[in-house]
Amino acid sequence: MSGSAAVATTIFGLAMVATLAIGVLSARGRDKGMAEWSVSSRGLGVLFVWLLMAGETYTSFSFLGTAGWSYSYGVPILYLVAYLTVGFAVAYVVGPALWTYASRHRLLSIADMAEHRFRSRPVGILVAVTATVFIVPYVQVQIQGMGVVVNAMTYGSVDLHVAAVISFVVAEAFILVSGLRGSAWVSVLKDVLVIVAVVFLAVWVPLHYLDGYGDFMTRMVNERPEWLTFPGHDSGGLNGTWFVSTLLLNAVTISIFPTTVAGYLSAKSPNALRRNALLLPWYQLLLFIPMMVGAVALFALPALGNPDLALFRLVTDSLPSPVVAVIGVAGALSAIVPMSVFMLAIGTLCGRTLLGGGNGSDPRSRTRPSTVPGSADDVRIKRLSQLVCFLAGLVALLGSLFYPNTLVQLSVLSYEGLAQLVPLALLSLFWRRLTAAAGVAGTLVGLAVVLLLWWTDNDPWHGVNGGVLALAANLLVAVAFTYAGPRTPAAGTEPVRDTQEEAV
Numbered sequence: 001m002s003g004s005a006a007v008a009t010t011i012f013g014l015a016m017v018a019t020l021a022i023g024v025l026s027a028r029g030r031d032k033g034m035a036e037w038s039v040s041s042r043g044l045g046v047l048f049v050w051l052l053m054a055g056e057t058y059t060s061f062s063f064l065g066t067a068g069w070s071y072s073y074g075v076p077i078l079y080l081v082a083y084l085t086v087g088f089a090v091a092y093v094v095g096p097a098l099w100t101y102a103s104r105h106r107l108l109s110i111a112d113m114a115e116h117r118f119r120s121r122p123v124g125i126l127v128a129v130t131a132t133v134f135i136v137p138y139v140q141v142q143i144q145g146m147g148v149v150v151n152a153m154t155y156g157s158v159d160l161h162v163a164a165v166i167s168f169v170v171a172e173a174f175i176l177v178s179g180l181r182g183s184a185w186v187s188v189l190k191d192v193l194v195i196v197a198v199v200f201l202a203v204w205v206p207l208h209y210l211d212g213y214g215d216f217m218t219r220m221v222n223e224r225p226e227w228l229t230f231p232g233h234d235s236g237g238l239n240g241t242w243f244v245s246t247l248l249l250n251a252v253t254i255s256i257f258p259t260t261v262a263g264y265l266s267a268k269s270p271n272a273l274r275r276n277a278l279l280l281p282w283y284q285l286l287l288f289i290p291m292m293v294g295a296v297a298l299f300a301l302p303a304l305g306n307p308d309l310a311l312f313r314l315v316t317d318s319l320p321s322p323v324v325a326v327i328g329v330a331g332a333l334s335a336i337v338p339m340s341v342f343m344l345a346i347g348t349l350c351g352r353t354l355l356g357g358g359n360g361s362d363p364r365s366r367t368r369p370s371t372v373p374g375s376a377d378d379v380r381i382k383r384l385s386q387l388v389c390f391l392a393g394l395v396a397l398l399g400s401l402f403y404p405n406t407l408v409q410l411s412v413l414s415y416e417g418l419a420q421l422v423p424l425a426l427l428s429l430f431w432r433r434l435t436a437a438a439g440v441a442g443t444l445v446g447l448a449v450v451l452l453l454w455w456t457d458n459d460p461w462h463g464v465n466g467g468v469l470a471l472a473a474n475l476l477v478a479v480a481f482t483y484a485g486p487r488t489p490a491a492g493t494e495p496v497r498d499t500q501e502e503a504v
Contacts, residue, residue, distance in 0.1 A: 004321035005157040011325035012150060012158070012332070016170050019336065022189060023174025023182035030181065034382040037179030038108045038348040039265040042099075046275045048184045052341070053263040053276065054283045055187035057084055058194055060145025060335035062290055068308035070294030074227025076238040077291055083250035085281045092277035094255040094426065096270030101429055103265075105361075109345070110261050110425040111353040117428050118436040121353070121362040126440060127421055128349040130447070131258050132392070134417040139342045139396035143167050144404060146335035152312035153328025155321075161401055167336055168397040175340040176386050180266055183340045190333035197330040198289040200323075201315070205293050208318055209300040216296060224298055241463035249467045253419040256426050258345035259338070339393075346392040351385025413454055416467030420446035423478050438481030446474030 035041050044052070069077035098113070107113050110131065115124025143164045150163035158166075174182040206216045220228060231239040254260055267273050290311055297310035304310060312331075316324055352358070356377075358365055424439040449470035453459040459466030 347389030442478030
């Protein structure tokens with residue numbers, strides 16, 4: 001092992017120890033119930049909610065895929081900033097509404113809310129299973145992303161598989177002990193390092209490899225104009241229509257993404273979420289920096305074999321090992337934090353709704369589990385949720401070690417698949433007449449369309465994101481079933497009323 005590799009590996013090891021300590025110790029003196037583990041007892045203020053949800057948006061993809069897309073395609077990568085920013089505008093309205101409904105009825109996830117809204121545990125199970133199927137691939141993507149980051153930052157000294165195991169152990173250790181609060185505290189370390197790292201790169205990269213931003217922009221316009229206009233360079237049809245349709249689909253879908261909802265429900269009040277929605281778009285400005293770095297690599301590394309390594313190749317080729325290590329740790333934590341929340345969300349979805357007997361709102365249920373914090377039922381459901389959290393991470397780890405492409409292929413469908421839950425998990429809270437049968441039929445049709453378009457390689461279809469077409473079919477079926485049925489609203493359809501508590 002070279003001297004540079006030894007320094008980087010040592011700093012990485014110390015950072016992982018610090019991450020474990022911060023994550024595990026954050027649970028000291030806290031309640032041990034399911035609500036504390038899954039949504040921090042709905043007690044996080046504006047700052048921690050902001051750090052947590054920012055941690056979910058700035059992932060390993062931000063360091064690898066963002067620079068890689070910029071290097072390979074150019075302007076289509078702007079969809080990332082666009083949909084996140086528009087999504088937070090949607091969250092300004094949706095977040096407080098979901099918080100109010102869930103807080104009033106002690107609900108912990110979108111599956112919980114769907115079960116309570118329709119008084120039907122099978123509906124909740126459908127939501128839980130669908131969400132889990134489309135989230136597990138994201139966990140694997142983060143594990144593999146951390147492997148690439150750590151392998152690059154240690155100059156190849158730490159094997160990809162070893163790094164994958166480390167990410168699994170670290171994330172599982174603090175999320176099983178501390179739950180969402182652990183992720184929020186680790187996000188503090190992660191976001192500080194991310195901000196320092198990317199701001200430094202914004203100054204260093206264009207000045208070191210080119211003659212500053214003026215030279216960079218001049219060369220882009222004169223030598224790489226195809227990267228600056230839609231559909232970009234060799235993007236396979238990622239044109240303006242794809243951009244707008246993807247922006248709209250993802251902006252709505254992220255509002256009911258299980259990890260986003262976990263962030264909503266952890267807040268102290270609706271007003272904390274409104275303030276958070278106003279602040280989060282500013283964080284997305286940091287995404288422009290990996291995009292710029294990827295574009296600089298077009299001139300500095302014109303024959304780069306793996307575009308996803310654009311950022312780390314520029315870093316390792318030009319900076320001393322301690323600086324490389326700090327940037328690498330920021331990238332590694334950008335995988336660990338969202339991965340931990342993904343696993344927790346899966347545990348919450350399945351542990352309570354699928355395995356724990358539901359929330360007791362279905363009149364046909366033989367059992368009525370208690371939702372009182374600290375009760376025997378509450379402890380049992382928490383343990384089941386922790387078990388599912390562990391197993392979900394283990395499945396993703398094994399996939400990354402032995403079948404690295406299988407689940408990752410499904411990850412491209414994650415937003416499109418989860419979008420099909422919008423009628424059941426969100427629209428139903430505002431549209432009182434929507435019935436369980438209509439919502440389920442629409443969801444199944446939407447999922448079928450998503451899979452059909454993907455299987456036949458027709459996504460996007462004439463430039464339109466396949467998820468938009470699937471959601472349109474979903475809504476048409478739901479509307480048709482609803483108006484063909486009885487005119488009385490389903491049980492549990494009291495309108496969502498917002499509350500005005502001030503965040504403490």
